[in-house]
Amino acid sequence: MKLAIIKYNAGNTQSVIYAFNRLGIEPVVTDDPEIIRSADKVIFPGVGEASSAMKSIRSKQLDGVIKELKQPVLGICVGLQLMCKHSEENNTQGLGIFDTKVKRFPAAGQKVPQIGWNRISNLKSPLFQGIKENDYVYFVHSYCADLCEHTIAQTDYAVNFSGALHKDNFYACQFHAEKSGTVGAQILKNFIEL
Structure with a gap:
């Protein structure tokens, strides 16, 4: 598996x-379009x-x-945000894979950025096989994607936002699955098995 x-x-x-080494996988880190295109699965990370x-x-x-890309792709954190059509962060045009906007958290009594563990709910994808409603995952972010037709997990922090998105072969999570303990490891394993 590449x-x-x-x-x-x-x-x-x-x-x-x-995180993938712990699952017995040795990924390749590359900016070579041919290697990316020929991989079985692709991770689009970001901080x-x-x-x-x-x-x-x-x-x-x-x-x-x-x-x-036609194979399964998983965006993580800023990877998710760049897969959306627009981010308020320095007025950034995204890739437009997900038809939703990324906005800064409102300063509504919550610390921004959100740093730490929070729950995901309304889980709607094979990506969350074996994950329970309201399981905790780890977040570090000041911006979040609006809820939309592509939302497959919701999180509440100042507002309800997309904890994860899915369209066609593209998946993305706002949380850091690689830092989310056994729950995150299960999500990464599910992605590999898609």
């Missing part, structure tokens, strides 16, 4: 590599700021490559 992790300037790649991350994706001409 697993490619997309390499660009916003990748939280080391922890993602370790940091949306506009510079998107600039890096475009400079490597990976924006078109990502959108054309």
Whole structure:
């Protein structure tokens, strides 16, 4: 099984590599379009700021490559946000895979960024096989995707937002599955088995 992790300037790649190593998988970290296209599964990771991350994706001409992928793709954190059509973070145009917008959390009595464990609910995907309603996963973010037709998990923090999204072969989670203990490990295993 060939697993490619997309390499660009916003990748939280080391922890993602370790998470898959624990599942017995040795991923390849690459920005080579041919290796990405030929992989069985693709991870689109991300930490940091949306506009510079998107600039890096475009400079490597990976924006078109990502959108054309036919195998299962999993976006993580900023990866999810860049797969949406627009982010308020520095007015960033995303890839438009998911027809929803990414907005900054309202300052409604909650600390921003959200850092720590929170629940996912309304789970609607094979990605969550063996995961219970309201299981906890680990988040670090100041921006979140609106609820939409592609929402497959919801989370509540100042607002209800998309904890995870799915359309066709594209999946994405706002939380860091690779840092979410046994729940996250099960989600990554489910992705590999899709």
